[in-house]
Each structure stands twice: as structure tokens, then as C-alpha cells.
Amino acid sequence: MAEYSAVHITIGGAIPAELVPQLCEVISQERLALENEGSLFEPSSAEELLAARQLVAGQLVLQLSDDEVSYGEFPELEAFLVLYKIPFDRRTEASYSYPPYCVFYRPASGAQDWRSTNDGSLLVEAGPLWDLIDALHREGSTLRAPDLVQRLQQVLPARPSPLPALEIGQPAASVAGL
Numbered sequence: 001m002a003e004y005s006a007v008h009i010t011i012g013g014a015i016p017a018e019l020v021p022q023l024c025e026v027i028s029q030e031r032l033a034l035e036n037e038g039s040l041f042e043p044s045s046a047e048e049l050l051a052a053r054q055l056v057a058g059q060l061v062l063q064l065s066d067d068e069v070s071y072g073e074f075p076e077l078e079a080f081l082v083l084y085k086i087p088f089d090r091r092t093e094a095s096y097s098y099p100p101y102c103v104f105y106r107p108a109s110g111a112q113d114w115r116s117t118n119d120g121s122l123l124v125e126a127g128p129l130w131d132l133i134d135a136l137h138r139e140g141s142t143l144r145a146p147d148l149v150q151r152l153q154q155v156l157p158a159r160p161s162p163l164p165a166l167e168i169g170q171p172a173a174s175v176a177g178l
Contacts, residue, residue, distance in 0.1 A: 005072035005095040006036070008065040008120075010056060012163040013087040013107075020046045020168060026080045032064035046168040059165040072098060081105065089163055091120045104160035112160055128155035 009032075015023060028042040034052055041064060043049050053060040066074075072092035081088050085107035094100045100118045105111045115123040132155055136148070 002070040003072070003095045003097050004068040004070060005098065006065070006067045006093040007069040007072055007074065008063065008091045009074060009077065010061050010063045010089045010163060011081065011086060012059060012061040012166045013085075014164075014167045015049075015084075015086060017046060017169045019084055020049065023080065023086075024049070026077050027064065030064075030066070030074050030077045032066050032074075032077075034064065036065055036067060038065075049166070050168060053166055057162060059163060061163055061166050072101075073103075078105070082111075087163055089160075091116065093118045104163075106161055109158070109161075112157070114157070124156060131155070 024043040024045070028040075032041055033039060034041045034054075041052060043052065049062060052062055054063050056063065069092075072095065073090065078088070078090070080086075082105060087106050089105075090103040092098075092101055092103075100116050102114045102116045102120055102122060103111055104114070117123065132151055135151070
């Protein structure tokens, strides 16, 4: 039996105009809304996609959601976005058997999965940080800031790059360079 979770996906990046009809179809098939418990968003044009963008972290991006998603992901939409190298962030809330988590897909680095809270705050394991604190106490105050930063980078996963604004009309060749 499937597990169901509330899921939110944010799409950015340059989308070639020739992909717009396919993207609109995939979004419609996934039965997504622009807001929680909102009406279905069934775009049919670049203009509708662009009009639906919302300002998030200084970028105009497309935010979509569904309150009951099987296994907490959008398989067809995500496969389409990865195939055409379109960056996205997905936040999956907790279900009965699964904790909340986030996925950040960037064409240059692939997908990163992070444990999170239901509101999307990312979580990291405390053990490696505690080990670093113990090492700092042993070495005293002789550790310089650049050395501390280097050690932190060794124990923390790489920070996902910001999601770029959603734009339409770029030639397909420019998408590969994201």
C-alpha cells in the first residue's frame, strides 16, 4: 500500500520554448496546484507558466504542490526535469513511515537528498560536528579561521546552489550549460 505525503516542488532555470507544451502536459498529468489545497494548475502555454511564477529568495520560480502524493515524489515531472536539465527543489513532508526530506536537483551536480523538517529546514548529523568541536578544544585557540572553514566543509555536505529564476525561450543548447 502506498504512503502519501504533502509535497511541494519549485522549478527554475531556462526552459527552451519547444519544451513548454511537454512541460505543461506533465504538470497537468501530475494534478498539481499553485498552493496547498488550491485548484488544479493546468497550464497550456509559456504565458501561463510565467504568470504563475512566485518570488522566492529573490527569484521568480514556479511553485507547485499536492497534499497527497504517493511515496512523496512526482516521478514523471521529476524525470522530465532531470532529462532536460531543468533545476528544481522538492520538499516532502513526513508520512506515517517516512521522515520529511528535501531534494535539490541542479544539472551540474545532480540530485542531493537532505533530511529536513516539514517546513523544509535542512538537518545535518550532529556527530561529525561534535567531533570537530572536540578537535577544536584539543587544538586550543591556535586554529585559524581558514582552517576552521576547511574543517567545517569536510564534515558538512555541500550547500545546494540557489534555484535560478524560471525563464522561457532560451535555445535548447543553453540548457545543457546550467
